[in-house]
Amino acid sequence: MMNKLVKTILTFVVAFAIILTIGQNETVLASTIETDSTEILDAYDNIRFYSSYNYQTLTEDRLNQLIVDFYVPASYGDVTITWELDSTYLSLSNHSEIISVQSTTGLVDIEVYPVTILQVPSILHGDETFELVGHFTYLDESATTSYFGTLVPVIPDTFYGGVLYTFIRYIKLFLEGAALTLGISLVGTVIGFFLALLIVSGKTLTISDSESKSVRIIKQIIQKLASFYIVLFRGTPMIVQASFFWYGLGLFGDALACGLFVVSLNTAAYIAEIIRGGINSIDHGQTEAAKSLGMNKFQTMRYVIFPQAIKNSMPAIGNEFVINIKDTAVLSVIGIFELFNQTRKIAGMHYRQLEAYFVVAIIYLFLTYTVTSILKQVEKRMDLPLKELPSSN
């Protein structure tokens, strides 16, 4: 056998990861097998576990089955398997039982050994891993197969216990969601800011009588488009915009790209209005002074009005970022697993909505509060130094 020459370790950890959950108890099984024989691999493939819940077969395609305890098979075909399990949390019975399992050919009786959960680790203890080792002989070859299992802590009945459990157990999921939420909000705000500059430039185009008719018409069209854009995006809910672009137009292959797109466009409309307000708040005298020095409208905007308008708008623009942290929750509607959607998933795992949404509320609060404080610090600093005039070259 050619495979015999090569020592191979095949790991099926992911392929055979089963989360066994019922009520309070949860186990996760993952398997590895050390072999260099294809026949044994085939045989190994035929080993079936059974949940005590309706005696369902646990295979790769039936993950997340709900069981209390589980059974390991005493054999497959003619091959007998002896199992070893060393754990203080689980016990493997010496006595086999016969269970009736639904198969394609009807009910079949199968000899199994029950594995009973003695106790469940607490969330503070963390996951308890165990190793289930099976020995069998097949085609005159001895083989050992190891299944690594994890006994997962149980969610306590109390509210505080549930909150603590939800937080500790799913911190990684929450963090992933929070990172995505922050990322989308930040990138969306930054892109939105630059788009807003374009929109504001369009909206504040000045039309003078000295220009040719075609230029005036083009400028008017641009102005109208900019105004329309602002009305459109401020006047419709972001959840509708997201659904429209994702489900409606279906232009995007990637929900995240679509989400970023929607947040950017939406934010741009709001920031455009903020900057326009900032421009209007700059006293007209500076514009006149610039004019009297021979500066044209573009130069006046670029070097005098815009820098001040944007600086004055910074607190409000920062606020848009904070608003986005909260409002990106609507992107769950197009299947982006940002913080809110992640929480919905978590809440569904134990049917403990209260605890999950309580935890996420705290996380959102933490994010918005922290970002607000950081922005305040930045604003304070921005006030002090005076920027040198950018070089003309």
Added chain:
Amino acid sequence: MKEYILQVNNLHKYFSDQEVLKGIHLDVTKGEIISIIGSSGSGKSTLLRCINFLEQPTQGDIIYRGVNYVEHQNDLIHLRKNVAMVFQSFNLFNNLSVIDNLTIAPVKVLHKDKTTSREKALEMLDLVGMREFAHKNTKLLSGGQKQRVAIARSLMMDPEIILFDEPTSALDPEMVGEVLDVMKNLAETGITMLIVTHEMQFAREISDRVIFMHEGIVHEEGSPEDIFINPKETRTRDFLKRVIKEKD
């Protein structure tokens, strides 16, 4: 025959249907210092603003060195480079330091070299006694200091004429002097100045000619002696009486 560098001919200005300037004639020779006085609303600011097209003249001519800019509005930069303006409210650029307030127009409009512009800016600041404030934020300056910077800024384009629209009216009394001193020094350099002012004593000392405006027309003009000592028109006399009374 005198050579006029600036001529205002039959200038009319309407704001909607209100006629604010009703046919102004004004000829300015090089180096002339002209004060424009008159009561509030008589159209003094509007006249200055029409001269450099901050307001669009409704009718009439603005001729600078032979070019009628009413007909050559594409070339306004040329006019504005030569006819500078100093405002009542200073209008410094708040996002720029003192020196950048001075250099921005030469660098961006005339595409002057930045280093030479800075050197020139320091000279101009020296002229108005503000050199040590070159790198300060304009927010930190007093009103008088701001106006001196604004004057220095107006000099950066080497203008032939400077229009002053009540340069000291927004100042606390103790700061009026420093600005007027700067203007007096400036007058001695031979630059042409049109000054709208309520400082009668100053107008009398500095001016070659004084113009009294009333309801959109030049009601009386003449030398400072003509206007302040022997005004012919009753309106001029009334106005001066009123202003002098206010001062006391």
